[in-house]
Amino acid sequence: MSLRINDTIPDLTVETDQGTMTLHEFVGDDWAVLFSHPKDFTPVCTTEFGAVAQLADEWKKRGTKVLGISVDGVEDHKKWKRDIETASGANPGFPIVADEDMALSKAFDMLPAEAYLPDGRTPNDTATVRAVFIVGPDKKLKLSMTYPMNVGRNFAEVLRALDGLQTAAGHGVATPANWNVGDDVIIPATVSDEDAKAKFGDFTTVLPYLRKTSLKGD
Secondary structure, three states: OOOOOOOEOOOOEEEEOOEEEEHHHHHOOOEEEEEEEOOOOOHHHHHHHHHHHHOHHHHHHOOEEEEEEEOOOHHHHHHHHHHHHHHHOOOOOOOEEEOOOOHHHHHOOOOOOOOOOOOOOOHHHHOOOOEEEEEOOOOEEEEEEEOOOOOOOOHHHHHHHHHHHHHHHHHOOEOOOOOOOOOOEEEOOOOOHHHHHHHHOOOEEEEOOEEEEOOOOO
């Protein structure tokens, strides 16, 4: 069964390089970003883990926890983190799940149920384990992105999307294309003009179903 937007994520118990935890326990009352990789000690993934480590202050500012996922083991994760820090100059202080049984990868529909790890496997054997999931404090999936192995993820876009999700949840609005914090937002079509005026003050009607307003103070 595919995990869809607004589904509650499974409360799996996972092993990480920082100990055993459940996914719901990890998320707690915060937002969370889960990002997965097909194998440790691979070039593109190493740059991505470094990019996430460099953004530690940005995640903290947004009340967001970060959880890496790979189907390699805990000891490999610990060794790989030294390479990540060497390459990026930043300490990857977030935990990495050792998804050796692929339970998490399969539960999040990143791998088919019949997938297994062959002896001498290469990253191609787990190529579809290449995704980003943003989870809300309610433990529900808010956003997912999937990338091929040869294209590094843009974590500035992950931050932008996280900002959009948090803004939408906090203010009852939507965000337009290419939105960034401080830009005008969209008033949902379900909100009447009268209620929009009461809640947001002035707004601009571009089309009968497209109304924009600014969030004062943001």
